[in-house]
Amino acid sequence: MKRIAIDMDEVIADFNTKHLSVFNRDYKENLTVRDLMGTRLRELRPQWKQEILAYLNDPLFFRDLDVMKDSQTVIKELSERYEIFITTAAMEFPSSFAAKYEWLKEHFPFIPEMNFVFCGDKSIIRADYLIDDNARHFQRFNGQGILFSAPHNLNETGYVRVENWLEVRAYFQRSCINSP
Amino acid sequence: MKRIAIDMDEVIADFNTKHLSVFNRDYKENLTVRDLMGTRLRELRPQWKQEILAYLNDPLFFRDLDVMKDSQTVIKELSERYEIFITTAAMEFPSSFAAKYEWLKEHFPFIPEMNFVFCGDKSIIRADYLIDDNARHFQRFNGQGILFSAPHNLNETGYVRVENWLEVRAYFQRSCINSP
Numbered sequence: 163m164k165r166i167a168i169d170m171d172e173v174i175a176d177f178n179t180k181h182l183s184v185f186n187r188d189y190k191e192n193l194t195v196r197d198l199m200g201t202r203l204r205e206l207r208p209q210w211k212q213e214i215l216a217y218l219n220d221p222l223f224f225r226d227l228d229v230m231k232d233s234q235t236v237i238k239e240l241s242e243r244y245e246i247f248i249t250t251a252a253m254e255f256p257s258s259f260a261a262k263y264e265w266l267k268e269h270f271p272f273i274p275e276m277n278f279v280f281c282g283d284k285s286i287i288r289a290d291y292l293i294d295d296n297a298r299h300f301q302r303f304n305g306q307g308i309l310f311s312a313p314h315n316l317n318e319t320g321y322v323r324v325e326n327w328l329e330v331r332a333y334f335q336r337s338c339i340n341s342p
Numbered sequence: 343m344k345r346i347a348i349d350m351d352e353v354i355a356d357f358n359t360k361h362l363s364v365f366n367r368d369y370k371e372n373l374t375v376r377d378l379m380g381t382r383l384r385e386l387r388p389q390w391k392q393e394i395l396a397y398l399n400d401p402l403f404f405r406d407l408d409v410m411k412d413s414q415t416v417i418k419e420l421s422e423r424y425e426i427f428i429t430t431a432a433m434e435f436p437s438s439f440a441a442k443y444e445w446l447k448e449h450f451p452f453i454p455e456m457n458f459v460f461c462g463d464k465s466i467i468r469a470d471y472l473i474d475d476n477a478r479h480f481q482r483f484n485g486q487g488i489l490f491s492a493p494h495n496l497n498e499t500g501y502v503r504v505e506n507w508l509e510v511r512a513y514f515q516r517s518c519i520n521s522p
Contacts, residue, residue, distance in 0.1 A: 247463075247466050249466070252460075253443075253455045253456055253458050256439075257440075259436075259439035259460070260437075260439060276461075276462030276463040277463060277466075278433050279459060279460070279461045280439070280460040280461070281460070282455060282456030282457060282458060282459075283454075285468070286345075286427050286457075286467060287466060287468060288466055288467060288468035288484065289466065304468065
């Protein structure tokens with residue numbers, strides 16, 4: 163059975179909506195995801211970079227993120243034909259461990275917790291596919307990287323790209339037809 | 343640069359001494375590591391299995407474990423010739439995340455935190471070597487498993503085995519000489 167590794171933030175967890183919401187609230191702004199196209203909040207407001215990153219040290223920040231549209235349905239389907247692992251770069255925000263774990267248990271109860279991986283450098287991951295919004299993780303990844311579109315990566319080229327989870331479903335339907 | 347993945351409990355962190363100490367204190371016993379040869383505390387005292395495992399849910403249990411003899415020196419040396427990753431099956435005890443992270447930062451400050459991996463099923467690990475006291479992790483591991491001797495694994499056969507960190511050093515000195 164082939165294995166798909168799947169990132170969390172901006173792939174199955176809607177990180178940007180929450181991040182913008184707390185930033186807008188505290189800085190009396192009205193930024194939307196559209197403003198983040200081709201950039202990141204910390205690059206758009208460099209004068210608040212420390213504060214923008216500090217939100218992520220709140221142990222509860224990651225606990226109530228929305229689930230990305232269609233991710234539960236499509237991953238549930240994929241789990242019947244592939245081994246699914248969740249691989250998240252949690253070491254960047256060690257206070258997020260518990261919240262990320264609880265979030266996964268709540269929203270993806272069909273994925274065994276033994277298949278959760280909290281890591282930093284994802285070159286440690288052995289999988290056939292990696293679905294991630296950060297192209298840097300594909301550099302030393304041995305399998306097929308699949309770039310999940312996010313505002314910050316819109317200008318990245320040279321990768322297999324999917325816009326949403328329905329496109330992930332279609333990608334694996336094709337790869338199923340094409341594989342022997 | 344080849345990569346060595348290293349487990350925590352009973353490999354770099356002295357799990358048994360602490361576990362026996364809290365058990366002996368609470369149950370008025372005088373068990374020693376010698377009593378665990380070929381077994382585990384929960385098998386030796388099956389009537390207290392739930393309680394024995396429950397100690398590990400204490401968020402601080404893993405924070406003050408002793409460091410295994412010579413592990414710091416030898417891993418520091420190895421880190422000059424190999425990529426070192428710490429790969430621990432933390433998903434079995436999710437309340438241990440923070441303590442394990444802080445313990446690693448304190449005792450192995452020379453290992454980048456991006457090289458810490460908290461996982462469950464270690465078949466997700468891509469490395470050339472895995473040093474672990476649980477032989478089950480070698481079943482689906484693609485590289486060379488190295489069984490670190492621990493009381494519970496003394497009767498396991500069929501694996502490369504090391505008794506302590508000086509033997510790990512010697513193993514990699516040999517593999518260095520033998521590699522092209």
